Amino acid sequence: MEIKEQINREKLPGHVAVIMDGNGRWARKQGFARIKGHEKGVGAVRDTVEAAAELGIRYLTLFAFSTENWNRPKYEIDALMKLLVESIHNEMKTLMDNNIRLATIGDLQSLPSKSQQELKKAMDTTSGNTGLTLVLALSYSSRWEIVEACRKIAETVQKGEMKPEEIDVHSFTAGLTTVGIPDPELLIRTSGEYRISNFLLWQIAYTELYFTPTLWPDFNKEEFFRAILDFQNRERRFGLTSEQITKVESAKKKRTQ
Ligand code: IPE
Numbered sequence: 001m002e003i004k005e006q007i008n009r010e011k012l013p014g015h016v017a018v019i020m021d022g023n024g025r026w027a028r029k030q031g032f033a034r035i036k037g038h039e040k041g042v043g044a045v046r047d048t049v050e051a052a053a054e055l056g057i058r059y060l061t062l063f064a065f066s067t068e069n070w071n072r073p074k075y076e077i078d079a080l081m082k083l084l085v086e087s088i089h090n091e092m093k094t095l096m097d098n099n100i101r102l103a104t105i106g107d108l109q110s111l112p113s114k115s116q117q118e119l120k121k122a123m124d125t126t127s128g129n130t131g132l133t134l135v136l137a138l139s140y141s142s143r144w145e146i147v148e149a150c151r152k153i154a155e156t157v158q159k160g161e162m163k164p165e166e167i168d169v170h171s172f173t174a175g176l177t178t179v180g181i182p183d184p185e186l187l188i189r190t191s192g193e194y195r196i197s198n199f200l201l202w203q204i205a206y207t208e209l210y211f212t213p214t215l216w217p218d219f220n221k222e223e224f225f226r227a228i229l230d231f232q233n234r235e236r237r238f239g240l241t242s243e244q245i246t247k248v249e250s251a252k253k254k255r256t257q
């Protein structure tokens with residue numbers, strides 16, 4: 001049976017996040033410049049977005065450029081920003097055809113104005129779409145986001161609009177750039193690195209992690225489906241015992257029968 005057919009459509013992760021890593025190593029292995037890897041990576045993005053949309057996943061967040069990536073050589077940054085603008089422009093039809101809404105997280109103001117304009121246009125055009133929400137993390141880092149959220153809360157308290165004792169998980173979450181987006185249930189990282197690299201640290205408290213040695217330009221629909229299948233075979237306990245989880249699950253099943 002094909003991998004896709006083995007996926008239980010009733011047990012899909014509501015939100016999948018991906019750290020797309022390994023473009024540079026892919027290019028080096030083929031004897032190309034790093035930029036070629038980024039260019040080839042665009043194809044893997046298209047495949048992944050289509051795979052998520054085909055399954056009916058609600059949210060897909062892709063880590064495209066981190067705060068720390070600003071420290072890369074200027075020509076690489078310029079090439080990545082150019083690629084971003086071109087890809088969004090070229091993929092508009094795919095987004096519209098597949099009912100996909102584009103959203104972003106990160107410090108967008110730090111992007112070149114051309115990139116900001118293209119992103120805004122794409123977000124406006126797709127804002128009425130009701131299928132998958134594709135979230136691009138751009139100039140994003142989790143520590144930046146958490147510090148920003150703290151600043152917002154401090155200002156609210158300073159203005160007397162909130163008491164320190166009213167700060168809780170809920171009010172804190174409201175200050176993050178991911179406000180309104182459910183926490184990821186599955187996080188995929190490619191290229192065989194076992195780290196998070198400052199991505200969604202707050203939001204992945206109970207996320208299932210999936211690591212694959214595949215370099216990002218080689219990632220495809222089948223790999224995505226395999227990660228979903230792996231996720232579906234895990235028991236998520238959220239601090240409870242396995243017996244408690246089984247009880248909750250069977251009560252849920254009875255209710256829907
Ligand atoms: C991921 O690939 C793309 C970005 C971080 C922008 P890399 O460019 O990090 O590729 P490697 O990790 O050097 O192979």
Ligand code: IPE
Pocket residue numbers: 019020021022063064065066068069193195197
């Ligand atoms: C993480 O990849 C950032 C993105 C995928 C955009 P990096 O290549 O920047 O991460 P490190 O440096 O290997 O931790």
Ligand code: MG
Pocket residue numbers: 021022023
């Ligand atoms: Mg990398």
